[in-house]
Amino acid sequence: MxxxxxxxxxxxxxxxxxxxxxxxxxxxxxxxxxxxxxxxxxxxxxxxxxxxxxxxxxxxxxxxxxxxxxxxxxxxxxxxxxxxxxxxxxxxxxxxxVSKDHAIHVNVPLHFINEAACAGVKTGGGVISHQMTEVEVICLPGDLPEFIEVDMTDVEAEQIVHLTDLTVPAGVTIAALQQGEDHDLPVVSVHKPKGAKADEEEEAGEE
Missing domain, CATH: 2.40.240.10 (Ribosomal Protein L25; Chain P)
Known part of the structure; x- marks a missing residue:
């Protein structure tokens, strides 16, 4: 901090x-x-x-x-x-x-980096859609991060980044993931616009 x-x-x-x-x-x-x-x-x-x-x-x-x-x-x-x-x-x-010896639950902001360089946008023609802007974490006060970065560089078109894909600092746990696999929620995704997908499907059919 x-x-x-x-x-x-x-x-x-x-x-x-x-x-x-x-x-x-x-x-x-x-x-x-x-x-x-x-x-x-x-x-x-x-x-x-x-x-x-x-x-x-x-x-x-x-x-x-x-x-x-x-x-x-x-x-x-x-x-x-x-x-x-x-x-x-x-x-x-x-x-x-808060006490330095007791874990706390805190919502931490997500910082999405390298969106302009995102593979799904640059080469795949996709659009980035954010499902979350912050995430609840559990940690000791001394381990509390100011934010968590989400690197979009290698995210492809039609790919979804989930909570399990996030990189968190040592000593930090994402609260939702303690509730089981069903809570591995989407954080951000890259999807092609509907019109573009329809055109691609039409072209594929013609070929």
Whole structure:
């Protein structure tokens, strides 16, 4: 993990929907909660502009975060976000404490590389279709990858890349694959457009 992400927070005493609305409307802050690791939940507030700025960075969603509040620091991951349906502003954030000795479940983004050089596109006339943009992994906090690369260079036309085809770092497991072969889901595929396939079949028939 190349970057460190720090969340500056304040303790909040008032609870309930009314208090949360006042916090957002009058102070331009976002209510949040920090929980997990068999400790008491902590009610927090975050500066809206700061958390929105952090969320613009893809790594914020899949990194171990340092939550600073009331002179304390705790390690956590972003577990859930609620957003306003119209403005898309964050209205609530959930942070889950993590321990270096306990495995965590985290959604990690997929980075598709070498798409322009993809064999199925360059020589096969295919089109790339993404079935997934992120994947849930299980690992210790210290092994958490920022993203997982999917190299498209050698993917041929009419080929599907499945979860078992992904290369993940040591110590990282794809959660779905623990549920059996039926959960080896498609990640990305290269298919020829329907019109092109029909033309090829027609030409083959004429030959």
């Amino acid at each position: 190349s970057n460190e992400y720090v969340v500056e927070a304040e303790l909040r005493a008032d609870k309930g929907k009314g208090a949360s609305r006042r916090l957002r409307r009058l102070e331009n802050k976002v209510p949040a909660i920090l929980y997990g690791e068999n400790k008491e939940p902590v009610m927090l507030s975050l500066a809206l502009n700061k958390i929105m700025q952090s969320l613009n960075n893809e790594g914020f969603y899949s990194h171990i975060l340092t939550i600073n509040y009331d002179g304390k620091s705790e390690s956590a991951i972003l577990k859930d976000l609620q957003r306003h349906p119209a403005s898309n502003d964050v209205t609530h954030a959930d942070f889950l404490r």
